[in-house]
Amino acid sequence: MYFEKIDEFENLEMTYISDFSGGYISRNSELFKHIELNKLNQFILEKSVYGTPIFKIGGGGNKLLILSGIHGNELPAQIANLKLINELVNENLSNTLFFIPFAAPKSTMNNERTFNSMDLNRSAHIENSVSNLIVKAAESLKVKFVGDFHSTALNSNPGFEAIFSSKSPSPESFLVANYISKxxxxxxxxxxxxxxxxKGAVEDVFxxxxxxxxxxxxLCPFGNVGRGTVEKSFAQMKSFLSYFGV
Ligand SMILES: [Zn+2]
Known part of the structure; x- marks a missing residue:
C-alpha cells in the first residue's frame, strides 16, 4: 500500500482501504456536534467522502492499528479516534500507528450499525467486505496488534463496558485485554x-x-454520545497504546 504524505500535517500520511464506503460524516449531526472543527478534522472528514481512509503517524517500532466505526452508529470511539490522531500528529513517535477512525463513513453518515445491510463485525471473513479489506490491509502493512473500538447499549451484547479477547490461537489478545481491563x-x-x-468479528478474524x-x-446508547463516553473510549485507546510503550 502506498501512503501519501500530507503537506499541511507534517507527520501524517494516508491512503484508502476502499473507494465504495465513503460518506458525509457531517450529516451525522449527533456525531458532528462533538467534533472540533479544526483543519485536521476537516481534512479527515473531506477524505472520508471518497471511501475508508487509513492514516499513518510515526515510523519504526511496533505497528499498531486503532480501528473504530465498524458499527457506524457507535459514536464515542469514532470521536475518540479523531481526538487521538489530533493528540499524536505532532508527536515524535518511535512506533508506527495506523488509524481508521471511520471504517465505513457511509454507515457513520447514516448513523446505522450496518453497511449496505451487512454487519461488518460479522463479515470480516467474507472476501472483499469492508472489514475483510481492513484485515487484509493491516496484514499487508504488517500490523502487530489491532484495537477495535466499539460501544454497547444496555440490554445488547455485552451491555456493559468490556474488553473482548481470546486466549487461542493469538494469546497476546488476552494479555492486552487484561492490561487494559486493569x-x-x-x-x-x-x-x-x-x-x-x-463468525466474522474483526477481532476474531485477526x-x-x-x-x-x-x-x-x-457503554453508550446507539446513535448517541453519552456523557463521558468519548473520554472512556479515549482512555481505552491510550491504555492499549501504553501496553506497547506509546
Ligand atoms: Zn459494535
Whole structure:
C-alpha cells in the first residue's frame, strides 16, 4: 500500500482501504456536534467522502492499528479516534500507528450499525467486505496488534463496558485485554478460542489469522454520545497504546 504524505500535517500520511464506503460524516449531526472543527478534522472528514481512509503517524517500532466505526452508529470511539490522531500528529513517535477512525463513513453518515445491510463485525471473513479489506490491509502493512473500538447499549451484547479477547490461537489478545481491563476498569471477556461464539468479528478474524486483537466496548446508547463516553473510549485507546510503550 502506498501512503501519501500530507503537506499541511507534517507527520501524517494516508491512503484508502476502499473507494465504495465513503460518506458525509457531517450529516451525522449527533456525531458532528462533538467534533472540533479544526483543519485536521476537516481534512479527515473531506477524505472520508471518497471511501475508508487509513492514516499513518510515526515510523519504526511496533505497528499498531486503532480501528473504530465498524458499527457506524457507535459514536464515542469514532470521536475518540479523531481526538487521538489530533493528540499524536505532532508527536515524535518511535512506533508506527495506523488509524481508521471511520471504517465505513457511509454507515457513520447514516448513523446505522450496518453497511449496505451487512454487519461488518460479522463479515470480516467474507472476501472483499469492508472489514475483510481492513484485515487484509493491516496484514499487508504488517500490523502487530489491532484495537477495535466499539460501544454497547444496555440490554445488547455485552451491555456493559468490556474488553473482548481470546486466549487461542493469538494469546497476546488476552494479555492486552487484561492490561487494559486493569488499567481503565473495563470488565474482561476472554474466550478460549477466537470466533467460537459467532463468525466474522474483526477481532476474531485477526486473532484466527495470527494478528492479536481486542475489541473494546464502552457503554453508550446507539446513535448517541453519552456523557463521558468519548473520554472512556479515549482512555481505552491510550491504555492499549501504553501496553506497547506509546
Ligand atoms: Zn459494535
Amino acid at each position: 488499567d481503565v476498569g473495563s470488565e474482561i471477556i476472554a474466550f478460549d478460542f477466537a470466533g467460537s461464539s459467532y 486473532n484466527l489469522r495470527g494478528t492479536p486483537a481486542v475489541t473494546c466496548e464502552v
